[in-house]
């Protein structure tokens with residue numbers, strides 16, 4: 001005898017809710033991030049009458065005028081040892097455009113990188129202009145051209161903006177991306193920048209506070225704290241937020257991958273919190289340039305030694321040093337950060353290839369970090385270091401849990 005309709009509907013509803021409950025439970029089991037994030041101490045950004053603040057309160061900095069005066073009378077920064085010419089790779093634009101299967105990264109220059117993760121194309125802080133400045137005729141000039149121009153890019157799905165300084169958020173660049181064939185990318189930005197983008201005609205944007213999560217192009221993405229500041233003029237200091245980004249393939253992905261992009265930052269305990277919240281990163285993009293003089297640049301910019309500390313704090317398996325070799329913003333020579341990074345990485349006993357830099361335009365395959373995309377078809381993957389201790393450490397890093 002058939003069951004009455006009411007009973008059948010009740011059983012169907014119970015079956016649906018049981019399925020939903022088991023999906024939710026298994027998703028939580030697979031991804032402990034929400035619980036760890038809640039316990040990590042990461043919270044929304046502090047806000048005062050003067051604007052957003054860092055976790056450790058307002059930045060305490062020396063005199064801007066003293067810095068500029070010293071820079072002028074001492075002729076700083078000194079030019080790079082070999083002049084303003086760095087080794088350049090010409091990216092394989094065809095391979096990059098076709099790539100939907102390999103996790104890869106291409107360094108465009110400064111903090112601009114193309115990340116290809118799980119078939120999704122992501123740009124960090126895209127700046128293609130000739131100056132990091134409000135005007136085209138003055139301000140810090142670009143010393144190395146962008147390794148990819150907007151028309152050479154594959155269709156970009158997601159743009160991550162760390163903060164509104166001119167070397168990270170460039171009007172012409174975001175407008176070019178907004179007009180890309182096939183429709184605009186999603187712009188993920190810190191609090192306060194959505195309206196700024198809307199004023200430039202860019203509406204496909206979402207703004208996040210520290211600790212907030214969203215999903216874009218099928219990836220889970222969080223905005224996380226950094227120690228820095230913001231301004232595009234004398235009148236808007238700290239009115240918009242700053243921070244870093246975490247990008248993860250969703251729980252249950254066949255090839256889980258997690259990336260941390262630190263933005264611009266001084267050193268603080270935030271990185272230990274980020275490490276506690278996310279457990280492990282396959283790749284971290286960490287700034288290594290913009291640090292001299294320390295008495296002035298120290299609070300908002302890490303030096304290479306502190307960049308290595310961030311690498312340790314966030315539990316990265318591999319890191320690439322960015323924010324160097326492109327715009328001459330501070331007093332160290334443009335070629336110094338990689339040298340100081342190599343010294344700091346050696347002093348910390350990191351494996352040889354754990355925290356390195358790329359050539360402008362270099363593409364690396366992220367699942368085989370020592371191999372470039374252009375080497376892919378003609379050479380086997382480069383061997384890892386013969387140093388046993390280093391190899392052991394690399395193996396340990398490879399085993400970290402998510």
Ligand SMILES: [Zn+2]
Nearest residue numbers: 163165228264
């Ligand atoms: Zn900045």
Ligand SMILES: [Zn+2]
Nearest residue numbers: 165167168264
């Ligand atoms: Zn910067």
